[in-house]
Amino acid sequence: MNLKDKTAMITGAASGIGREIARAFYKAGAKVCIADISWEAARTTAQEIGEEGGDALAVAMDVSDEQGVETGVQKVIASFGRVDVLVSNAGIQHIAPVVDLSFANWRRLIAIHLDGAFLTTRACLRHMQAAGRGGSILYMGSVHSKQASPLKAPYVAAKHGLLGLCKVVAIEGAQFGVRANLICPGFVRTPLVDQQIPEQATRLGITEEEVIKKIMLKDTVDGEFTTTADVADLAVFLASFPSNALTGQSIVVSHGWHMQ
């Protein structure tokens, strides 16, 4: 599992899962681009990796903005000369029943998850095809790419949508040696999850402890959260896999919450 001489762009890499993937990638030998809407946090993450001896570039990028994505990917290529791996990871959550969900919140979530995955894929895939060195595209799905939960309509719809995009990119990318796979984590303790625990408690009229035990971890085999390191290990494995034998797949990492 070696990413030596590879360059990876990870969106949403200034926090949580994306940040851990960036750290795991640099430890596996890759140069990493921390692409995030939060410029300050992206710069801090890149600095930390740099101080540890890694090669990291911070790029301010709103993945739902077409021009911003094009400019950001150009910056990565100008700095590193290539993009071998894309991790489309940036995401948000919004908790509301369908009947209370505003169109603006529906569109905002879909734009970040799905438009963002499309725009970053298109920009990187064009480069990968032209460069002729193959590549790997990883999408951050979720157990919610496979099944549903209440209060999460746009999130579940977007994560299911990523599965379709991943399969198409796997087919179109194959002749150029570009693989596409979807990572589907269970609940991971990041700011995205910490924010929704009190929100779900309020919506459902239960305690935060009950949200964790009776909703988030209820169907796991051992009552444990998945960790950012678990997800990052899987990302390194998928990014460094050497052939088209492993493409168009969705891999669940969830302490058995979802079994395929």
Ligand code: NAD
């Ligand atoms: P997080 O909130 O810790 O990190 C998300 C990052 O995305 C932040 O740095 C944020 O600034 C960035 N971001 C948000 N909007 C952006 C935009 N428009 N453009 C660029 N960057 C943007 O969340 P996380 O838990 O690490 O989530 C990362 C991904 O993992 C998301 O796609 C999420 O849906 C997915 N996921 C998370 C869990 C979980 O339990 N935490 C489970 C399954 C899937």
